Amino acid sequence: MSKILKVGVVGVGGIAKTHMPGWAASEHAEVVAGSDISAEALENWGAVYGVTKLASDPAELFRDPDIDIIDVCTPNRYHAPISIAALDAGKHVLCEKPLAPTPEEIEAMIAARDRTGKLLMTAQHFRFRGDSQALKAEAAAGALGEVYHARSWMLRRGWLPVRPGFIYKKHSGGGPTIDVGVHILDLTLWLMGNPQPVAVSGVAKAPLALREGAFSQWRLDPIPQDMDVEDFAAAFVRFENGATLVLETSWLLHHDTPGEDTQIWLYGTEGGCHWPSTKILETNYETRQFSNRFLQLTQDKMEPHALECVAFAKAITEGAPSPVPAEESLQVQQILDGIYRSEREGGEVRVGP
Numbered sequence: 001m002s003k004i005l006k007v008g009v010v011g012v013g014g015i016a017k018t019h020m021p022g023w024a025a026s027e028h029a030e031v032v033a034g035s036d037i038s039a040e041a042l043e044n045w046g047a048v049y050g051v052t053k054l055a056s057d058p059a060e061l062f063r064d065p066d067i068d069i070i071d072v073c074t075p076n077r078y079h080a081p082i083s084i085a086a087l088d089a090g091k092h093v094l095c096e097k098p099l100a101p102t103p104e105e106i107e108a109m110i111a112a113r114d115r116t117g118k119l120l121m122t123a124q125h126f127r128f129r130g131d132s133q134a135l136k137a138e139a140a141a142g143a144l145g146e147v148y149h150a151r152s153w154m155l156r157r158g159w160l161p162v163r164p165g166f167i168y169k170k171h172s173g174g175g176p177t178i179d180v181g182v183h184i185l186d187l188t189l190w191l192m193g194n195p196q197p198v199a200v201s202g203v204a205k206a207p208l209a210l211r212e213g214a215f216s217q218w219r220l221d222p223i224p225q226d227m228d229v230e231d232f233a234a235a236f237v238r239f240e241n242g243a244t245l246v247l248e249t250s251w252l253l254h255h256d257t258p259g260e261d262t263q264i265w266l267y268g269t270e271g272g273c274h275w276p277s278t279k280i281l282e283t284n285y286e287t288r289q290f291s292n293r294f295l296q297l298t299q300d301k302m303e304p305h306a307l308e309c310v311a312f313a314k315a316i317t318e319g320a321p322s323p324v325p326a327e328e329s330l331q332v333q334q335i336l337d338g339i340y341r342s343e344r345e346g347g348e349v350r351v352g353p
């Protein structure tokens, strides 16, 4: 029986709770400690999950020789400093998305990972869904040929998270681009085989959130008018291999789908596909016929948030690579950061190394 890895969670709010079933299900890990700047949140979380090692200062967890993994679940701006301190203290790090709000911070996290030899993984749970895994396998087997164009969008009609960690740049680094755009963009790049982005033309603005009477269906909260992030963004991305991508993301939009419309369409030389439907679109050039088929899916055994925790502990135990490498999150952030730069500069910007 291999060692049970001990996990310390930093930031015990909403998303940390979705990780707990994964740590509980893992045969390789268990949660033993937590840290949060809110004493009340920390006490409540400790009581619910039976965790007694609680610290207001995360450095206490980093100094604890019993702890092997730090699970970073704080608002975005604190991901890099907490992860780097944890890596330098010899801990493996699972960090929520976005890995960090800027490419420079992610590069610093990669450097910390490399000088310590520890594992660093981004919690991109979309990748762990059964539909994503099935499409990835199909694309990797060549069903799409070379993917030369993609469209992806994650559009909410009226769901803006009215919390300081999301609506003020000093905590989040940005709005839906960085909050939900990161999910759909990470999955799109992964399905495309992670081509290197080289140029971005984008817009990021708040046409609805700052109008009189603006509200979010998130508890029907009014939107604080000092919110300083965008509510909508769109971009056109060019990749080194010649492929292109159109990306759209919003928290508020007069869009004809209640809730959230989240899709990816990929166009390849041998076929196309849609996510999450897993529809594959093909052409028989001899019979001159079009055909569509759907992939066979098996029932997901666990929530994808839980599966990512299980996968991380397993990778550490087996000495395997990170299930979501930071280099792939760096590409994601080069594009998202490029959207903000393009908005400021009013034209296409170069991104990447």
Ligand SMILES: NC(=O)c1ccc[n+]([C@@H]2O[C@H](COP(=O)([O-])OP(=O)(O)OC[C@H]3O[C@@H](n4cnc5c(N)ncnc54)[C@H](O)[C@@H]3O)[C@@H](O)[C@H]2O)c1
Pocket (backbone or CB within 6 Å): 010, 011, 012, 013, 014, 015, 016, 035, 036, 037, 038, 041, 058, 073, 074, 075, 076, 078, 096, 097, 098, 123, 125, 163, 165, 179
């Ligand atoms: N993967 C997903 O589907 C998903 C969904 C929601 C949020 N998230 C990500 O999770 C992170 C947290 O979001 P949330 O919804 O849980 O927010 P939240 O506001 O519910 O919880 C954040 C917690 O972090 C604590 N905190 C803030 N600064 C801290 C610091 N410096 N040190 C320690 N604790 C600190 C807060 O007190 C709070 O308890 C964000 O990065 C967000 O992007 C991911």
